[in-house]
Amino acid sequence: MEYTTALTTCTYCGCGCNFYLEVLDGQVIGTIPCKTSPTNEGKLCIKGWNVHEFIQSPKRLTRPLIRKNGELVEADWEEALDYTAQRLKEIAEQNGPESLGFMASAKVTNEENYIFQKFARAGVGTNNIDHCARL
Amino acid sequence: MTNSVQEIEDADCIFIIGSNTTSSHPLIATRVYRAKEKGAKVIVADPRRIHIADIADVAVQQNLGTDVALLNGMMKVILDNNWQDQTFINERTEGFEEFTKAVQGFSVEKAAELTGISTEDITAMAEIYAKSDKASILYCMGITQHTTGVDNVKALANLAMLTGNLGKESAGVNPLRGQNNVQGACDMGGLPNVFTGYQKVTDEALHDKMSKAWSSGKFPSRVGLTIPEMISGIEEGSVHGLYVLGENPVVSDPDSNHVTKALEKIDFLVVQDIFLTPTAELADVVLPGASFAEKDGTFTNTERRVMRVRKAIDPPGEAKPDWEIIQELSSKFGYAMHYESPREIMEEIAAVTPSYGGISYARLEGPGLQWPCPDQGHPGTPYLHKDKFARGKGLFHAVEFIPPAESIDDDYPLWLTTGRNFSHYHTGTMTRLSPTLVCEYSENFMEVSPEDARELDLSQGEQVSVASRRGEIGVRVQITPRLKKGTVFIPFHYVESNVNKLTNPAMDPIARIPEYKVCAVKVEKNP
Ligand code: SF4
Numbered sequence: 001m002e003y004t005t006a007l008t009t010c011t012y013c014g015c016g017c018n019f020y021l022e023v024l025d026g027q028v029i030g031t032i033p034c035k036t037s038p039t040n041e042g043k044l045c046i047k048g049w050n051v052h053e054f055i056q057s058p059k060r061l062t063r064p065l066i067r068k069n070g071e072l073v074e075a076d077w078e079e080a081l082d083y084t085a086q087r088l089k090e091i092a093e094q095n096g097p098e099s100l101g102f103m104a105s106a107k108v109t110n111e112e113n114y115i116f117q118k119f120a121r122a123g124v125g126t127n128n129i130d131h132c133a134r135l
Numbered sequence: 136m137t138n139s140v141q142e143i144e145d146a147d148c149i150f151i152i153g154s155n156t157t158s159s160h161p162l163i164a165t166r167v168y169r170a171k172e173k174g175a176k177v178i179v180a181d182p183r184r185i186h187i188a189d190i191a192d193v194a195v196q197q198n199l200g201t202d203v204a205l206l207n208g209m210m211k212v213i214l215d216n217n218w219q220d221q222t223f224i225n226e227r228t229e230g231f232e233e234f235t236k237a238v239q240g241f242s243v244e245k246a247a248e249l250t251g252i253s254t255e256d257i258t259a260m261a262e263i264y265a266k267s268d269k270a271s272i273l274y275c276m277g278i279t280q281h282t283t284g285v286d287n288v289k290a291l292a293n294l295a296m297l298t299g300n301l302g303k304e305s306a307g308v309n310p311l312r313g314q315n316n317v318q319g320a321c322d323m324g325g326l327p328n329v330f331t332g333y334q335k336v337t338d339e340a341l342h343d344k345m346s347k348a349w350s351s352g353k354f355p356s357r358v359g360l361t362i363p364e365m366i367s368g369i370e371e372g373s374v375h376g377l378y379v380l381g382e383n384p385v386v387s388d389p390d391s392n393h394v395t396k397a398l399e400k401i402d403f404l405v406v407q408d409i410f411l412t413p414t415a416e417l418a419d420v421v422l423p424g425a426s427f428a429e430k431d432g433t434f435t436n437t438e439r440r441v442m443r444v445r446k447a448i449d450p451p452g453e454a455k456p457d458w459e460i461i462q463e464l465s466s467k468f469g470y471a472m473h474y475e476s477p478r479e480i481m482e483e484i485a486a487v488t489p490s491y492g493g494i495s496y497a498r499l500e501g502p503g504l505q506w507p508c509p510d511q512g513h514p515g516t517p518y519l520h521k522d523k524f525a526r527g528k529g530l531f532h533a534v535e536f537i538p539p540a541e542s543i544d545d546d547y548p549l550w551l552t553t554g555r556n557f558s559h560y561h562t563g564t565m566t567r568l569s570p571t572l573v574c575e576y577s578e579n580f581m582e583v584s585p586e587d588a589r590e591l592d593l594s595q596g597e598q599v600s601v602a603s604r605r606g607e608i609g610v611r612v613q614i615t616p617r618l619k620k621g622t623v624f625i626p627f628h629y630v631e632s633n634v635n636k637l638t639n640p641a642m643d644p645i646a647r648i649p650e651y652k653v654c655a656v657k658v659e660k661n662p
Contacts, residue, residue, distance in 0.1 A: 006447035009434045011427040012565075014312030015140070015162040016436025021428055021447040028428055028448055038502045039140050039436065045161035047566060052428075054565040055448075059410055061423035062452025072411075072421060077453065081460075084420045085467035087403045091376040097355075101365035101374050104325030105381035106314035108424070109432025109444055111480035112457045113316075113323035114331065115472060116380055119461055121324075122351035123470030127336050127359025128374075131325040132314075132382055 001025055007034060011107065012047045015039055019048060028052040088124070097125035104131040137307035138271065138518040139438045139505065144169040146305040148267030150178045150260075152202065152291070153277020153652075157186040159555050160311045160437075163273070176263045180205060180252075181277060182552055183582070183624055184617045193259050196619050197250040199550045199653040200281055200539035205257065206290040207536065208246025210238050210297055212261035219265070220299030227524070228296050230531035237533035249536060251619075265298050269305040276313060277554070280651040282540045284643040289532040296529045302520035312437035319435035322491070322506070323484070327359035332488035348487045351470070361647040362388065363640065369397040376403040380457065381424065385413040387627075388649075391635040392606050407460060410565075413630055423454035430456035432477045433499065435506070439516070441494055442503035539653040540641035543621075547603060547655035549587070550622040553634050566628070579629035581610040581658070584618040591658055601625070603656045606636030623656065 005020040018037035022030040031051055035042035064080035065072040075083075091099055102120040104113050113131075120129045143149065143166035156164040164187060171177055171190050179191040180202075188194035197205050213219055214235065224231050247254045264270050272295060278287045291308050292301075300306040312318050324331045334341050337356050346352055360368060362384065368374030377398070388394045398404055398417045406418040415421045427434075429450040435441045450456065458480065462472040474480050478496045485491050493508040493515075504515040520529070543550055581601060583593065593599060597612045601623070610625060610632050618624060625634040639654040 004447075006428075006445045007443070008427065008445045008447065009315070009436075009442045011315050011434075013160055014315055014317060014437035015160050016315060016434060016438075016440060016442055017162055018442065023447050026448055036502070039438075039440070040162050043162060043165060046571070050571040053570060055426045055428050056451075057410075060426075060451045060454065061409060061411060061415075061421065062454055064423060064453070065411075065418075065421040067419045072416070072418070077455075077463075080420055080422060081463055081467055084405050084422075085464055085469075087419070088376055088378070088405075088464075088468055091403060095373075095375050098359075099373060099375045101360060101368070101377045103362060103365075103377065103379040103382045103384065104320050104323075106317040106320045107381040108316070108320075108457050109427075109430070109477065110316070110319040110323050110435060110441070110484065111432045111477040112380070112461060113320045113325045114480060114484050115458055115461050115465070115474070117324040117330075118349060119465040119468070119470065119472075120378075121330070121336075121354045122345075122349040123465050123468055125354060127327050127355055127357065128365060129325060129359055130327050130362045130365070131317075131320045132362065132384070132387055 005032065010044075010048045010051060012051065017044055017048050019044060021052065028055060092124055098128060100124055100126055100128060102126075102129040104129055106131055136309040136311070136438045137301060137520060138305065138309055140166060142305040142518065143167060143271055143273070144173065146170050146175050146269050146271040148176045148178065148264055148270040150264055150270060150272045151187060152180045152272065152274050153287075154273050154275035154311055155181065155183070155185045155277075155554055156273060156311070159275060159313065163311060167273075176267060178260050178263055180260070182619075182622055192263060193256055195252045195256050195260070197252055199552055199622060200283070201250040201536070202278060202281075202287045203283060203290050203534055204246050204249040204536040205252065206294055207238055207241045207534070208243050208250070208257045209261040209264065210294055211241055211243055211246070212258050213265045213297060214238060216262075218262070219297045223299030224297065227302070228529040228531055233533045234293060234531035237535060264294070269303065270298060270300045271306050272300075272308045273311060274309070275311045277652055279310070279646065279648055281648075281653065282641050282643050282650045283537050284648045285645045286534045286537065290534045292529075293531055293534065296531060301529065302518070302522070302524075304518060307518060310437070315436070316434040318437055318439060319433070319441075322435055327361055330487070331484060332490040334488075345487065348483070363642060363647060363649065366394055366397045369401045375401065377401055377405070379404070379406045379414060380461075381408055383408075383412040383414045385417065386630050386633055386635065388635060391633055393640070407457060409454070422460050423452070424457040424460060425450040425454055429454075430458070430477070432458070433481065439505045440503045441491070441499065441506065443496070443499045540650055541604075541639050541654050543655045547657050549656050549658060551601070551603065551637060551654050551656040552622060552624050552652050553627050553638060554624065555626055555628070579610045579626065579632040579634075580613040582613050582615050582618050582624040583658070584620045584622070585614055585616060586620040587623070588612065588614045592660065593658070598661055600659050600661060601637065601656050602659070603637035603639075603654050605639070608632045608634065608636055609661075623658065627651075
């Protein structure tokens with residue numbers, strides 16, 4: 001049996017508490033609040049304490065899906081990404097880059113938001129990018 | 136936040152307005168309790184009698200959408216009694232004259248009438264806040280989700296400047312960011328008007344720098360569309376494709392029936408998420424991303440602290456880290472990206488973003504860094520505006536009270552406001568799959584005052600229907616003295632009884648934030 005921990009930052013609210021995710025044989029089994037973190041100093045709220053539960057929900061998406069004949073069906077990455085890139089390109093060519101919109105996310109990392117807006121601005125050529133900060 | 140979370144506990148006064156701190160930001164509430172223990176005065180203004188009001192020196196329940204009236208009333212009291220910090224005003228601000236004129240034209244009695252708060256309470260709040268050496272304002276969506284959201288924020292800034300509570304420790308105007316990386320998504324340019332670090336897309340001088348860094352020639356210097364504008368664009372036929380990354384607008388946007396219709400109509404919708412959310416169910420392509428436990432990266436919290444996210448486990452099945460998916464898609468689209476790791480992406484962010492200039496993974500071992508952090512030697516910035524404001528002088532704004540966009544009438548006689556409960560989060564896609572959290576609150580409910588419950592003949596736990604001009608939902612009744620007569624409250628975590636079918640999409644004209652916090656409804660017993 002292999003037990004490891006990874007020091008990370010909570011995914012729920014803007015407090016940004018730090019904790020260790022406890023991993024046993026590839027499964028997250030719990031959280032340990034980080035005592036040296038300036039934001040939470042060894043404490044967590046009920047959401048942080050139970051953060052490992054949703055990650056490993058059986059409802060997680062595990063394969064790309066493509067709509068075929070009205071139904072979402074499993075596909076491989078190659079097909080899903082080729083198709084998506086091709087459709088986005090067609091729309092940009094036919095109606096201009098301004099006909100595409102991008103919704104960034106308050107849930108993903110800084111690095112991911114950065115390359116997402118870079119794709120929208122430098123790749124596609126539109127500033128139609130927003131996220132739900134307002135919501 | 137202008138100041139840091141840690142500093143809150145050393146404030147002399149904490150003014151909480153439009154933030155249900157114990158529910159939405161529990162670990163910030165901890166600091167408020169500690170401050171109270173150390174002798175701080177606490178003032179709470181919220182339409183509901185929220186939990187933290189129990190420790191308040193003054194707790195008031197203003198009528199929905201009357202924050203500007205309350206704040207102007209407080210400032211009128213401060214000016215009448217000469218409690219302002221004139222040295223700070225003279226040395227560090229401008230626009231004081233016009234501001235004074237606007238406030239002098241207002242009266243405490245008028246404020247009391249509009250807000251439903253007594254003149255004594257308004258005066259007590261003003262006195263405590265103004266006479267404290269270090270007074271800190273904490274606010275959240277209760278301030279911003281209004282058609283007058285920007286006015287509300289400006290009024291809070293006026294109050295802080297009037298009393299010299301900016302640019303020093305344990306004071307400031309502190310918006311508590313709702314979602315964990317809202318701050319980061321804004322910092323990274325996930326907005327239609329700015330590149331990273333709030334560099335304006337309309338600033339042509341920046342385009343040279345960005346196009347060099349991004350080896351790309353063409354970007355528009357016109358401000359793009361906000362989310363509500365994208366939705367209307369779909370309806371009008373000008374927006375044909377949408378790429379949604381980890382968002383669930385079908386549940387989170389106001390007037391959600393309308394959003395669903397638009398997304399059903401759009402030519403092409405791609406949704407990247409970790410669950411098949413109601414938004415993903417409408418997609419043409421769904422791309423399975425990774426949760427925060429399955430990838431490396433950084434988040435930026437509400438006090439501007441950039442902190443590491445570290446991979447603990449592999450994503451399930453064939454799911455992949457979101458940065459890898461975006462990069463592959465961009466390359467296939469024809470704009471190649473070749474990042475080896477998030478660390479490498481952060482190096483590029485630091486190179487193009489002055490406020491993140493000194494941030495690198497090597498420096499993020501330990502407690503993280505608060506931006507602005509312009510270079511490798513800079514220790515980061517715990518509080519903003521120390522010796523001067525970003526624009527030089529702090530600007531007072533004359534702000535007048537404007538009522539909410541929708542008002543109660545004979546058909547829709549109750550005010551509705553929305554918010555969170557302590558065990559759930561946002562649209563519930565994560566927390567509602569967590570058995571422990573579901574135990575706390577498994578289904579939606581409407582909080583109503585004992586007086587209204589009596590008048591409408593409602594009993595505890597009864598299923599009722601709530602309708603606004605836009606839609607109708609079913610909820611259970613929860614009778615509680617936390618609400619005052621005439622106002623009801625429904626949380627927004629429940630897709631099957633989605634309160635955003637009722638909320639008003641009318642927006643603040645500048646921030647484009649919808650008025651989630653105020654609309655008119657009627658409650659009917661089920662036949
Ligand atoms: S543990 Fe609770 S308070 Fe801390 S970041 Fe997570 S949700 Fe917020």
